[in-house]
Structure formats: structure tokens, C-alpha cells
Amino acid sequence: xxxxxxxxxxxxxxxxxxxxxxxxxxxxxxxxxxxxxxxxxxxxxxxxxxxxxxxxxxxxxxxxxxxxxxxxxxxxxxxxxxxxxxxxxxxxxxxxxxxxxxxxxxxxxxxxxxxxxxxxxxxxxxxxxxxxxxxxxxxxxxxxxxxxxxxxxxxxxxxxxxxxxxxxxxxxxxxxxxxxxxxxxxxxxxxxxxxxxxxxxxxxxxxxxxxxxxxxxx
Numbered sequence: 036x037x038x039x040x041x042x043x044x045x046x047x048x049x050x051x052x053x054x055x056x057x058x059x060x061x062x063x064x065x066x067x068x069x070x071x072x073x074x075x076x077x078x079x080x081x082x083x084x085x086x087x088x089x090x091x092x093x094x095x096x097x098x099x100x101x102x103x104x105x106x107x108x109x110x111x112x113x114x115x116x117x118x119x120x121x122x123x124x125x126x127x128x129x130x131x132x133x134x135x136x137x138x139x140x141x142x143x144x145x146x147x148x149x150x151x152x153x154x155x156x157x158x159x160x161x162x163x164x165x166x167x168x169x170x171x172x173x174x175x176x177x178x179x180x181x182x183x184x185x186x187x188x189x190x191x192x193x194x195x196x197x198x199x200x201x202x203x204x205x206x207x208x209x210x211x212x213x214x215x216x217x218x219x220x221x222x223x224x225x226x227x228x229x230x231x232x233x234x235x236x237x238x239x240x241x242x243x244x245x246x247x248x249x250x251x252x253x
Contacts, residue, residue, distance in 0.1 A: 041085075048106065113135045123154075162198055196247050
């Protein structure tokens with residue numbers, strides 16, 4: 036039996052591995068889950084005992100085949116619920132994460148399959164993140180982060196890698212959403228921050244913001 040807390044960790048590990056590639060650090064998990072390093076260490080021990088992860092100290096961790104299967108299932112449910120909440124109940128993209136966190140732990144596979152069908156089998160959620168299929172296949176598309184876009188280059192926002200309410204509210208204030216075109220005007224060498232243009236308006240954003248925005252070069 037896997038608890039809801041354990042499911043949340045598996046989902047976080049999978050999301051981090053998809054966005055960053057390779058093994059996942061405990062610090063990254065702590066940041067995403069929003070808990071202490073000690074709590075992460077305790078959970079890692081539990082996940083290891085259940086053979087859901089592979090972990091070597093100082094080398095990071097990865098999901099086992101068993102853990103990945105369960106993580107893909109919980110991630111699929113989370114992102115389908117987010118899609119339903121935005122598309123059908125008209126929530127904005129910054130409101131749905133916490134609600135989906137509750138709904139994702141519903142165990143009925145029949146309900147999720149019918150939800151997937153009702154939504155016409157979407158491949159990406161409202162944040163541009165891939166939705167795994169029932170068979171566990173994860174859609175892939177070629178993107179780079181905004182901070183890797185060259186000066187004077189333009190890109191279209193296809194997704195975000197940080198599903199955080201305050202971050203999404205910040206993007207909304209900048210009029211940044213899925214499909215927004217952004218041009219890099221300048222990169223500040225001192226702190227690697229970015230001067231960008233959106234709809235003929237200039238804005239200044241941090242390098243960290245640039246790391247969280249997925250862009251297709253246009």
C-alpha cells in the first residue's frame with residue numbers, strides 16, 4: 036500500500052527527471068515538495084524499502100521500474116484533473132494545482148480513463164506539461180528554456196516547469212501564458228537576468244524565471 040505522501044514524492048521525482056534529466060538530487064525534491072532535507076531523507080528510506088526508487092548517497096536517486104509505473108499513473112491523473120478544471124470549470128492555470136493534488140489520489144482507474152476520453156485524450160496540460168497516456172507513454176516536444184534563447188531571438192511559450200501558484204500569478208501579471216511570443220532584448224551579464232519584449236512592452240525578469248519557461252524558437 037502506498038500512501039498519498041509517497042505518491043506525491045514519486046510524482047515529484049518523475050517531474051524533476053523529465054524536466055532536468057538524469058538522477059534527481061534530494062535538494063531538488065526538497066524544493067519541489069516544500070519540506071526539509073530531513074523529511075526528504077526519511078521518505079527516501081521508506082521508498083527504498085518499498086523498492087520504488089534506487090538511491091546512492093551523494094549520487095542522487097531515480098525511480099525503479101515499479102516506482103516509475105506508479106509515478107506515471109499519479110502524474111497522469113494530476114494533469115488530467117488540471118486540464119479538466121481549466122477547460123471545463125474555467126479555473127485559471129494558477130488555481131488548479133492544489134485542487135488537482137487532492138483529486139489525483141482517487142483510486143478509480145475507470146474514472147480516470149473516462150475523464151481522459153471526455154477531454155479527447157489531451158497530450159499536454161494547461162501549463163504545457165506532457166500528460167502520460169494510459170499505456171505510460173509520455174509525449175515529447177522540442178523546447179528550450181527562455182534563458183537559453185539568444186539575444187534578438189524570439190520564441191513562443193509552450194510550457195512552464197514550475198507549477199506554483201505565486202509564479203503563475205506573476206506570469207499572468209506579465210501577460211505571459213501558453214502561446215505568448217517573447218523576444219530577448221538583452222541579457223545582463225552581472226546576474227544573468229533578462230530584458231524581454233512581450234506585445235511591444237519591455238519587461239525585466241530574473242534568470243530563474245527564464246529557467247522555468249519552456250520556449251519553442253520561432
